[in-house]
Amino acid sequence: MAMLAAKASAETIIVEVGNNGLNYSPNIIKAAVGDVVQFHFNAKHSVVAGDFKKPCTPVANGGFFSGFLPTGDTSTFSITVKSTDPVFFYCAVSTHCEDGMVGVINQGSDTLDAYRSAAAQVDSTVTPSAPFGGNMGGSSSSISSTTTSSKPSSMSMSAPMTGSETSLGSVTMTLMTSASGSHSACGSPSSAPSSGNQPGAAENLKGAIAGVVAFALAIAGLLVF
Ligand SMILES: [Cu+2]
Numbered sequence: 397m398a399m400l401a402a403k404a405s406a407e408t409i410i411v412e413v414g415n416n417g418l419n420y421s422p423n424i425i426k427a428a429v430g431d432v433v434q435f436h437f438n439a440k441h442s443v444v445a446g447d448f449k450k451p452c453t454p455v456a457n458g459g460f461f462s463g464f465l466p467t468g469d470t471s472t473f474s475i476t477v478k479s480t481d482p483v484f485f486y487c488a489v490s491t492h493c494e495d496g497m498v499g500v501i502n503q504g505s506d507t508l509d510a511y512r513s514a515a516a517q518v519d520s521t522v523t524p525s526a527p528f529g530g531n532m533g534g535s536s537s538s539i540s541s542t543t544t545s546s547k548p549s550s551m552s553m554s555a556p557m558t559g560s561e562t563s564l565g566s567v568t569m570t571l572m573t574s575a576s577g578s579h580s581a582c583g584s585p586s587s588a589p590s591s592g593n594q595p596g597a598a599e600n601l602k603g604a605i606a607g608v609v610a611f612a613l614a615i616a617g618l619l620v621f
Contacts, residue, residue, distance in 0.1 A: 406430040408474075411499070414439040418492050420485075423499035424508055427477040433501060434474040434533070437465040441492065443473060443499075444524060446484045448506045451515035452493035453522040460529025464489055475530040477501060484511050488523040 409431060412421045415438045427433055435443050445459030446452065454461065462473035477483075482504045487497040493515050500508045 406432060408432045408434050411435050413437045413443065413487075414441040414497075418487070418495050418497040420497070420499040424503050425499065425501045426503075427480075427501050429477055429479060431477045432474050433477060434472050435462060436472050437462075440464060440466055440489060441497070442488045442523075443485050444488045445529070446486045446493075446498075446511075448482070448484050448511055451484075451498070451511055452486055452488075452518045452520070454524050458529065460485075461488070461524040461527050462530060462532075463527035472533040473527075473530050474533060482506060484508075486515065486521070488521050491521065493521045494518055 407428070409425055409427055411425065411433060413435050415421055415436075420435075420443075425433060442464050443460070443462045445455045445461070447455050460473075460475050465471060465473070480502050483501040484506075485499050485501070486493040496512050496516065498508065498512050498515055500511065
């Protein structure tokens with residue numbers, strides 16, 4: 397029952413693929429549930445989850461396949477460990493599996509040596525039709541960089557044009573609002589107070605003049621702009 401307990405923090409275990417010939421390094425990996433096994437490709441290889449009883453053949457259910465990653469590609473393929481059951485894996489390129497390019501996660505009573513010996517006896521390696529069961533990563537992958545190209549040139553061209561338009565609009569808007577504001581200011585005191593007519597009328601006159609001036613300024617502003 398202790399094997400069911402997941403660790404507090406997941407680890408990432410790096411496996412070098414084909415760094416020194418037809419091999420995985422390390423080729424016997426011990427991983428807990430939730431850990432990530434990250435394969436780093438150094439040459440054209442792949443990694444496929446296989447069945448111990450059928451070497452160089454994908455597992456019937458679940459599993460993973462990285463696809464054939466080209467020579468020189470520095471991309472990675474990561475899988476998350478879902479159980480502590482043994483997971484054998486092999487390379488599906490050419491006869492790499494038969495030639496001993498195999499590995500295992502959480503080796504049990506079935507050993508990697510036995511899997512490698514049996515793999516040497518098979519006639520052919522089975523390759524899944526498409527990658528699945530893991531996450532591709534890496535910074536310099538030529539496959540992913542070509543599909544995600546963006547065009548920032550149109551953005552920089554339109555930005556200053558809209559900026560000048562809005563500044564012109566705000567100038568005319570403030571002139572219009574000041575003109576209409578003085579109009580409403582001179583209109584409201586004439587109807588409300590009844591006692592002081594003289595100062596009120598003078599204020600109304602000044603307000604009306606100010607309104608006309610502001611309105612003229614607004615018209616002049618519109619003509620200029
Ligand atoms: Cu290989």
